[in-house]
Amino acid sequence: MKMAPLAYWLHAFFHEWLAEQRNCSRHTILSYRDTWRLYLRFVAARRHCPVSSIKLDELTADEVLAFLKHIESEQHTSIGTRNCRLAALHSFYRFIADREPLAAMQCAAVLHIPAKRGPITEPAYLDIEEVEAILRQPDRSTPEGQRDYALLAFLYNTGARIQEALSLCPCNIRLAAPEQVKLCGKGNKMRICPIWPETAALLAALLERNPRPENEPLFVNRYGFPLSAAGVRYKLAQYVRTATNEAPSLRGKRVHPHTFRHTVGVQLVASGVDVTVIRSWFGHVSLNTTNHYARANIETKRRALEQMDQSTRPRSPPRWRRNPNLLDWLDSL
Known part of the structure; x- marks a missing residue:
């Protein structure tokens, strides 16, 4: 056989x-x-x-x-x-x-071949000043710049994965209050995500300038074909390069579309939003994935440290330790 x-x-x-x-x-x-x-x-x-x-x-x-x-x-x-x-x-x-x-x-x-263990890295994220610098780069007087600005603002508002954003269709957008979008995530799981009125206005302006069928992707290139993730990464890299003139700290960071998702997650944690809410917002299956954002934010850790009882903090060093001349004299003995 x-x-x-x-x-x-x-x-x-x-x-x-x-x-x-x-x-x-x-x-x-x-x-x-x-x-x-x-x-x-x-x-x-x-x-x-x-x-x-x-x-x-x-x-x-x-x-x-x-x-x-x-x-x-x-x-x-x-x-x-x-x-x-x-x-x-x-x-x-x-x-x-x-x-x-x-x-x-x-x-x-x-x-029986096991997965290989690798280093666990904290998610890279952007500071508010860095996000603002990147968002100022698209030329909003052109159709392409208007589209890029709306896409980057949408990523920053929703924390959506890049493919979730690129698959967004007009039928899944609610422009009237309460403004929201329906995103299709991994495993074809649907979730509702709120958006700011300003983001809704950007999407409305994009649809007004370039109307799209209800079931066709909103973000398209100049030829009317859906944008690819590779194309978005290429454009974002250009904007980041020019944004380094305004935010020099960007030079030391690798920024890609998913960085906006990490940024939103870290900022939600810093704002005190419960991680279970963030998990539902982001469409995570496991809460462990969401907890990465709590570990990444140094400011959240700093505020937690400041809430500790003052009496448990180390006291000031003794006076003789703060006197370099006295230390030098003792060392010479």
């Missing part, structure tokens, strides 16, 4: 399992697709054969480990990206293990 070809299993995994049975988002499917493109090309190069001739039983745990080492050492991907690639491969091998008994041991070996 022979195993079915690899092409059969990949087709069943992507079309029947991910798309139909799991109803995964398009972004998840594309991420898994990119992983398999890289993986199959890597295996084909190692075996000096075309991708079409690779068999399922050749995709062993050794090949997976070699692939992970390759993308880390030669492509210089981060540990987080490495773990995302491994998660995509694990999903496929778990799918195979439930359906093909002949590949059970092979799949078990791959599924």
Whole structure:
């Protein structure tokens, strides 16, 4: 009894399992697709054969480990990206293990490859002055500048992920009080997010200048096609470069669209908003994700320190320790 070809299993995994049975988002499917493109090309190069001739039983745990080492050492991907690639491969091998008994041991070996532990970094965020400097850069007298200003202001108002913002359609915008938008987050989960009247006015002006169908994305390029996340990152990098003249502290920061999300989260925590409210606002599954913002804000920590009982603080150093001449004399003895 022979195993079915690899092409059969990949087709069943992507079309029947991910798309139909799991109803995964398009972004998840594309991420898994990119992983398999890289993986199959890597295996084909190692075996000096075309991708079409690779068999399922050749995709062993050794090949997976070699692939992970390759993308880390030669492509210089981060540990987080490495773990995302491994998660995509694990999903496929778990799918195979439930359906093909002949590949059970092979799949078990791959599924035992653990995710790699990496450094836990606090989310990078912007100060208010830095946000204001960036928002002053788009030329709002032009259609492109008006669009960019509205998009950046929307990100700062809502803390939305970049793809959530770029997928926003007019049908999901409420411009009348109470102003709000409906965002589609990870796993196709919908949530309501309030917006300021000023942000609603920006969106209304954008729709007035460039009307869009109710179910079509609001933010488009000059040709009427939806903006891409890569395009937004490119434009934002330009604005950050010019904004460093007004806010020199930006030179030491890597600013990308997700930085606005971190900034909103940190500022909400600093304003005393309960983390459970922030979790609902941001669409987090786990409260642990939201707690990162509480750990990142140094001002919140400073205010907590100042609330400690005064009597528990260290006293001033003795007078003789503050007299450098006396210390020098004692050292000379």
